[in-house]
Amino acid sequence: MDAYRAIVTKRDTRKFSPEPIPEPVLTRILQAGRMAGSSKNTQPVRAILVTEPARKEEIASCGQFATHVPACAAAIAVVLTPGGGAFDAGRAAQNMMVAAWAEGVTSCPTSMHDAACANRVLGLPEGHSVAIVLAMGYPEAGTSVNLGRARIPLDDFVHSDHWRGEGAGG
Template sequence: MDAYRAIITKRDTRHYLPDPVPPDVLTRVLQAGRMAGSSKNSQPVRMIVVQAPERRAALAGCGDYADHLKAAPLAIAVVLLPGGGPFDAGRAAQNLMVAAWAEGIASCPVSMHRQECARAVLGVPADCTVATVLAMGYPDLKHPLSQGRQRLPLDELVSWEQWGAHRPETA
C-alpha cells in the first residue's frame, strides 16, 4: 500500500483479533517509528514493545478509556526523554500507526492519564514521559472501523490566506 492510501484509509479501532504480529512486521513498524523526524534531530523518542497480557492489563489501568489494551495482542509505548516535545512523540506515533496500517495492522492511541502508574508498569525513569501507548493488532472486522462517522469535508477544515476564507477561484 502506498503512503497516501495508508494515510487516507487508516482508522482507529479498539477491536482486535488475538493473532500475534509477526516479528518481521513488527520490526518494520518499529523502524518507521525510529525514522520519524525530531526537532534538531534530537531523537528524544524511545519505544517499549509490550506483548505480555498481564503488563498490557496493568497499563490499561493507567489510562482512562484504555481497556482495549487488554485485548490487543501488542502495544507500543512512545516515551519522551527529558526535553523532548510532544510534537516529536506525535510524529513517531503517527509513523508507527501508518506503517502498521500498511501491513494490515490496526491501532488506537491511548493516553496515559496517570503517568506515575505508566512509568511504574513500564520501568520508565521519573524524568521521562509516557507520551502515548498504541494498542495494535489485526482488526476484528466484525466491528466497523469507521463506526459510521464520516470525515468533515475539506472545505470545512481548510481556510485560505485567513480564517474562514474560501479557496480562490481558479480560471
C-alpha cells in the same frame, strides 16, 4: 497499499484478533517510528514494546479509556526522554500506526490519564514520560475498522492566507 490510501483509510479501532503480529512486521512498524524526524534531530522518542498479558493489563489500568489494551497483540508505549516535545512523539506514533495499517495491522492511540501509573508500570527513569500507548493487532473478524466517525469538510480544515470566520483578527 500506497501511502495515501494507508493514511486516509487508517481508523482507530479497539477490537483485535488474537493473532500475534509476526516479528518482521513488528520490526517494520518500529523502524517507521525510529525514522520519524524530530526537532533539531534530537531523537527524544523511544518505544517500549509490551506483549506480556499482565503488563498490558497494568498499562490499561493507567488510562480512562483503555479497556481495549489487554486484547491487543502488542502495545507500543511511545516514550519521551527529557526535553522531548509532543510533536516529536506524534510524528513517531503516526508513522508507526500508518506503517502498521499498510500491513493490515490496526491500532488505537490510547491516553495514559494517570501518568505516574504509566511511568511506574513501565519503569521509566525520572524526567521521562509516556506520550501515548498504541494498541495494535489485526482487526477482529467481522468487525468494521471504520466506525463512521466523520471528519470536518476540507473547506473548514483549510484556511487560505489568513484565519477565516468568527474571532478572526485584523
